[in-house]
């Protein structure tokens with residue numbers, strides 16, 4: 310369980326993270342979503358004891374990271390895959406991590422295999438790894454202590470579509486076995502497929518959070534009218550926020566009944582009126598983080 314309570318980080322007058330609270334329960338994957346510069350990395354660094362909060366707390370199983378006795382055995386962290394020591398081989402990186410955490414050396418090979426790094430890759434120096442290979446090695450590093458919590462910052466960066474699919478499966482399985490996963494991304498589509506909880510951050514503040522299905526249910530109503538300009542006028546007059554959808558309709562943050570009644574009163578012909586679904590969540594995400 311990760312518990313974040315009123316976390317704030319200020320750099321001078323700028324609040325990188327502003328009063329952020331959320332929890333990540335065991336058995337779930339939480340997607341931490343926000344555009345570049347929203348405060349995801351800073352929050353994750355505070356969870357992992359790398360950045361000191363201005364105020365607030367973050368705990369793993371009730372204990373702040375810096376007070377964990379052997380943190381790698383409880384929480385696996387992948388914050389910046391490109392920061393690995395380029396002069397070491399993949400196997401050396403993992404052997405050193407295993408040694409530091411008190412994990413037996415025989416765990417190194419299976420850990421590399423688990424993330425799809427074969428014997429040739431294991432012998433290669435990390436400076437010759439692609440970003441995708443570094444992400445895989447970073448994931449192996451996070452997993453080698455057999456932790457119950459994973460914190461991963463943009464782990465899909467540099468992975469090809471097959472790699473992203475593979476990683477989703479790995480994270481889903483980890484959570485299904487009772488693990489806790491927090492992963493960040495600036496792409497809704499990327500986390501939507503694997504996360505069962507979403508926390509959306511914009512300008513350092515939480516702007517939406519809850520189960521993915523809950524957020525989907527509140528993601529608005531898709532409306533398409535025979536006369537799109539008349540629909541826009543009607544929504545403006547009714548004071549209803551609308552965002553353009555990809556298929557020519559608009560997503561409105563209001564129940565279908567409200568829109569349907571307003572359209573009927575104005576004599577407007579509607580071609581479509583339905584819950585916006587995943588596309589609506591995308592609109593909501595864009596709107597919330599604008």
Ligand SMILES: Nc1ncnc2c1ncn2[C@@H]1O[C@H](COP(=O)(O)OP(=O)(O)OP(=O)(O)O)[C@@H](O)[C@H]1O
Nearest residue numbers: 320324325343344345346347348349350351352495
């Ligand atoms: N060490 C620092 N000194 C000053 N400002 C910082 C520092 N670290 C982060 N910031 C600022 O805090 C804000 C949040 O940055 P952060 O890296 O947490 O965002 P992010 O959501 O992870 O974005 P990205 O996806 O681009 O990494 C940004 O405005 C950033 O410029």
